[in-house]
Amino acid sequence: MKRIKFFVKFIIFLLGLWIIISFKTQESYYNKNNIIWYQDLVLNKSMFKMRPPDENRPELAMISCGVNYDYEIRDNLVLCLKVFALMDYSKSWMKDSSKLIIMHERTHFDISELYARIIRRRLSELLNNKIKSNEKIQ
Numbered sequence: 001m002k003r004i005k006f007f008v009k010f011i012i013f014l015l016g017l018w019i020i021i022s023f024k025t026q027e028s029y030y031n032k033n034n035i036i037w038y039q040d041l042v043l044n045k046s047m048f049k050m051r052p053p054d055e056n057r058p059e060l061a062m063i064s065c066g067v068n069y070d071y072e073i074r075d076n077l078v079l080c081l082k083v084f085a086l087m088d089y090s091k092s093w094m095k096d097s098s099k100l101i102i103m104h105e106r107t108h109f110d111i112s113e114l115y116a117r118i119i120r121r122r123l124s125e126l127l128n129n130k131i132k133s134n135e136k137i138q
Contacts, residue, residue: 037065037085037113043106045097049089063105064091065112067119083119085112 033049035041048061065087072080087109094101 033090048094050093060096061094064088
């Protein structure tokens, strides 16, 4: 019974991953408007390049970030799979650049990195044969 529950959760995870990455284009992060998350990154107002859409909106800032992926294939074999959090400068905006607002937006970016780590861990478990495709499900 535990294996069935695990298998169902795993299938749901893969479907979720597919939904997340299917809306991203492979080349979208290779430009000057994006930055990949790293621990010591310090956000500042100049990184929020989009003009606020409406001055009457109650939001003070919006960061465009999410989980992306990249892979390398040679001879029909996936050699390298990378999953990472990414911020898009050109789709992020800020009206108030106070330290509190910047820290709040950084937390959104940190949450994206948290989910990238979860996905990397689950993929690592899969690739390290924690789940055997030929194993009979009881």
